Amino acid sequence: MKKTLLNKDKGKDFLTYAVVIVAFVIMQFLSSQGKLSSAVTGYLVPVCCYIVLAISLNLLVGVCGELSLGHAGFMGIGAFSGVVLATLLKNTVDNATLRLILAMVFGGTLAGLIGFLIGIPVLRLRGDYLAIVTLAFGEIMKNIIGNMYVGTDESGFRFAIATAKPKLVGKGKWILSGAMGVTGIKKLSTFAVGFGLILFTLFVVLNLINSKEGRAIKAVRDNRIAAESVGINVTTFRMKAFVVSAFLAGMAGALYGLNYSSLDAAKFNFNTSINILVFVVLGGMGNILGSVISATVLYILPEAMRGLADYRMIIYAVVLILVMLFTWSPKVKEYTSVVADRMKHLFKKEKEAAAK
Amino acid sequence: MSNQYPKNTVQVPTFNTYRESDAGKPLVLDVRNLGIDFGGLTAVDSFSVSLGPTEICGLIGPNGAGKTTIFNLLTGVYQPTRGSVLINGIDTKGMSTHKVTKLGIARTFQNIRLFTDMSVLDNVKVGMHNQIKCSFASSLFRLPGYFAAEKRANARAMELLDFMGLADLADQKAGSLPYGVQRRLEIVRALATNPSIILLDEPAAGMNPSETTELMHQIRRIRDTFHIAIFLIEHDMNLVMNVCETIAVLNYGRLIAKGTPEEIRQNPTVIEAYLGKEDGQ
Numbered sequence: 001m002k003k004t005l006l007n008k009d010k011g012k013d014f015l016t017y018a019v020v021i022v023a024f025v026i027m028q029f030l031s032s033q034g035k036l037s038s039a040v041t042g043y044l045v046p047v048c049c050y051i052v053l054a055i056s057l058n059l060l061v062g063v064c065g066e067l068s069l070g071h072a073g074f075m076g077i078g079a080f081s082g083v084v085l086a087t088l089l090k091n092t093v094d095n096a097t098l099r100l101i102l103a104m105v106f107g108g109t110l111a112g113l114i115g116f117l118i119g120i121p122v123l124r125l126r127g128d129y130l131a132i133v134t135l136a137f138g139e140i141m142k143n144i145i146g147n148m149y150v151g152t153d154e155s156g157f158r159f160a161i162a163t164a165k166p167k168l169v170g171k172g173k174w175i176l177s178g179a180m181g182v183t184g185i186k187k188l189s190t191f192a193v194g195f196g197l198i199l200f201t202l203f204v205v206l207n208l209i210n211s212k213e214g215r216a217i218k219a220v221r222d223n224r225i226a227a228e229s230v231g232i233n234v235t236t237f238r239m240k241a242f243v244v245s246a247f248l249a250g251m252a253g254a255l256y257g258l259n260y261s262s263l264d265a266a267k268f269n270f271n272t273s274i275n276i277l278v279f280v281v282l283g284g285m286g287n288i289l290g291s292v293i294s295a296t297v298l299y300i301l302p303e304a305m306r307g308l309a310d311y312r313m314i315i316y317a318v319v320l321i322l323v324m325l326f327t328w329s330p331k332v333k334e335y336t337s338v339v340a341d342r343m344k345h346l347f348k349k350e351k352e353a354a355a356k
Numbered sequence: 357m358s359n360q361y362p363k364n365t366v367q368v369p370t371f372n373t374y375r376e377s378d379a380g381k382p383l384v385l386d387v388r389n390l391g392i393d394f395g396g397l398t399a400v401d402s403f404s405v406s407l408g409p410t411e412i413c414g415l416i417g418p419n420g421a422g423k424t425t426i427f428n429l430l431t432g433v434y435q436p437t438r439g440s441v442l443i444n445g446i447d448t449k450g451m452s453t454h455k456v457t458k459l460g461i462a463r464t465f466q467n468i469r470l471f472t473d474m475s476v477l478d479n480v481k482v483g484m485h486n487q488i489k490c491s492f493a494s495s496l497f498r499l500p501g502y503f504a505a506e507k508r509a510n511a512r513a514m515e516l517l518d519f520m521g522l523a524d525l526a527d528q529k530a531g532s533l534p535y536g537v538q539r540r541l542e543i544v545r546a547l548a549t550n551p552s553i554i555l556l557d558e559p560a561a562g563m564n565p566s567e568t569t570e571l572m573h574q575i576r577r578i579r580d581t582f583h584i585a586i587f588l589i590e591h592d593m594n595l596v597m598n599v600c601e602t603i604a605v606l607n608y609g610r611l612i613a614k615g616t617p618e619e620i621r622q623n624p625t626v627i628e629a630y631l632g633k634e635d636g637q
Contacts, residue, residue: 204496211495211502212481212488212509219471219482226469229431230549231457231486240492 013206016289020202023296024195031191039303047299048194049075049256052201054279054295055288056248059205061277062286063214064241065221067131070138071276074246075253076145076268077114078107082254083182083263084150087175090186100188104197104254111250112243119242123235138273146265150176181264182257189259197255198292201248205288208244217241282323381409382445384460384553384585390429391438399425400609402439407553407585412575414596415589416620417606418629423589424466426606427555430587431463432456444552458486462546463555466589468538472531476522476541479530480513483548487512513548519581520544520574536567540574547582554578556588560595568592572599597621605629 027044030036057071082103093099122133149160153172160166165177176182208214216237219227224234257263279298283290301319305312326332385407392400400422407413415423428434430441432453441448443459451459462483471479481488490505517523520540525533530541539559546554559575560568572595579586590596596603597617605613605620607629613620620626 207496207498212485212490212505213492213495215474215478215482216485218474218478219485222471222473223469225433225453226465226471226545227482228433228453229457229463229465229469230483230545231454232482233452233454 012289013210016202016206016292017199019289020195020198020292024191027191043300043303044191045189045194045259046256047296048191048198049252049259050276050279050295050299051198051292052252052255053249053276054283054291055198055201055205056245056252057276058280058283058286058288058291059208059248060241060245061280062284062291063209063221064217064238066238066241067127068134068245069131069270069273069277070134070136070141071245071249072268072270072272073134073138073141074111074115074249075256075272076141076265077111078104078250078253079257079263079268080145080148080176080182080253080265081110081250082107083185083257084175086188086258087182087185088152096188097190097193100190100193100255100258103188103258104193104251107254107257108247108251111253112247115243115246116239119239123238123242135270135273138268138270142265142268145176145268146179148176149174149178179264179266181262183262185258185261185263187259187261189255194255197251201251202288204244204248209288213237213240278320282320282327284327383407383442384409384411384444385430385587386442386445387430387439388442389439390426390436390441392425392429392434393437398609400429403606403609403611404439405604405611405614407587409552409585410579410583412579412586412588412599412601414600414603415587415606416591416593416596416603417612421606422609423606424557425609427463427557427589430456430555431461457549457551460550460552461555462549462551462553464539464542464546464557464559466557466561468535468542470530470538470541470545472529474530475526476517476528476530476533477510477513477526479541479545480516480548481509483545484509484513485549487548487550516544516548519547519577535562539563540571543574543578547578551584553585553587556586556590558589558591560590560592568595571595575599 027036031041053071053075057068060066060068060071085106086099086103089099089102093102118137122130122137125133144161147161147163149158149162149166151158151168151172151174153168154170158166158168158172158174162178165174168174209218216227216232217240219230219232220234220237228234253268275298276295279295280291282298283292283294298316298320302312302316305315308315383406385405387403387405390400390403391398403426405413405415415426417423425434429436430443430448432448432451432455435450443456443461446459448456448459471482474482488505488509490501493499494501494505514523514526517526520543522537522541522544525537530538533541539562543554543556543559556575560571563571575586575588576599578584588596588600600617603613603615603617603620604611605623605626612625612629613623615623
């Protein structure tokens, strides 16, 4: 049989899994040999988080074609709900990994649920309007969390949204205390769980893309009117993409939150949303492997250049501009395709020569 | 169902239902006094037509007569101001496009609307969306149901592509195909929804004479193979006169004539609408 597009897609998916697994094995090996500096070890979990965030945003922006500028909002929901749950379960669930996974599932579910509720009004909008509304959503989430108090005291579980810290009854403790955020988090996140989350995300997103649902989502992106004309309910499929994306972002957020000893809402601002979007755009719209690679490189690049102090953001910006020019310029594309053809030709000749 | 009307059936020998094999069967499409206003402009008014289960009907008229508007009304893109559309006996009032499609109507577009970034095969499989029975969970987690459904869908899609002679192009990107092929792919995608009537909006536009002849055969073959009704808009009179069993003529949003090709050809009102009045008359 001829090599069909279906097989090509499968090949690409396989490559994506392979790259992630090989990278994990190499990092695990290096870390077991004690070859990794503490700085590099510190990058591992956040890189996993940002990869998941980039993939999930790519599902929304690249596959579904809807620009969202509020992804950090979902990440924040997942982070704080995950951290709160993990703290509450401190005495009931002993196993740290299990507690982390429960926190991630809880964070994801809550983010997915809020995504669904937000989606009902928001997904009536399209294009630029949707982008602006999601931007507002991200900021609102940040501010709500920044004024939210969650804790326990003698009257039980306490929850409040207030500008000043409410009083606790008797002996108790705020877990999340407004703008101060959460402090004294027991660090639960591990690289292995992060890797597991990436695999889970790849599994869900790649399966989704190559299924009936994924085709419907892509059809809505390519031509909404035609999609409706073949019986696809446009709103439903935009909603499905939105909720799955929010769910995964929430899980990544919980993993992120449980990786630090303190966490405050200001972290999940517009900048973070834009950073994730940059990963997606640079990696290529709808290109999952591209998201994985660009999230890794673009997270590590500014971190690794901390030594250069203020210059690092300039270098980061220059790198972004260059990469964009190189991937979008028609001349560069033409040139690379010519080079690729020549290489193929060369290999063919060599093979023929070898055959002789 | 509350919106279920008593089904109108095809009677012999009324004007547009003369296919004897259709006698006594319910109408696939029954349009009654359809009208739509855009602000103060009446785009379509008191338009009525009905199609039997295997009828090929043409809709012609000068540019701007409201032909595509009628297609948009039939498929729920626009909601009519007056009148009703019944598909397989069910009133489409207030239904959105995707729901109307499920009643058994499919269409192609005048300005081709394919999913350009997807493969030809995937375009057809998108068309089969409502035929593929596979839950969201089983596609997310690749449960056995997914593989069975995909296998069936692939086989069916290839069958349909083969029917229109596009099987070799299955793995091509839809946007990269030549114009005539894209038109045919749109027809395949419409057929994939398993319709009982299909609306073709200028299927021969941009085709050369030999492609048009080929298309005529294909339109008849579609009717004979799938046993469905076909309602088509076309400016190519050769195609319309040869393929259609009945023709409806529209001018300024109003039906000015209905009849067999022979009747339409000799109808003075139609000739006037197309060519204008002769001087001195």
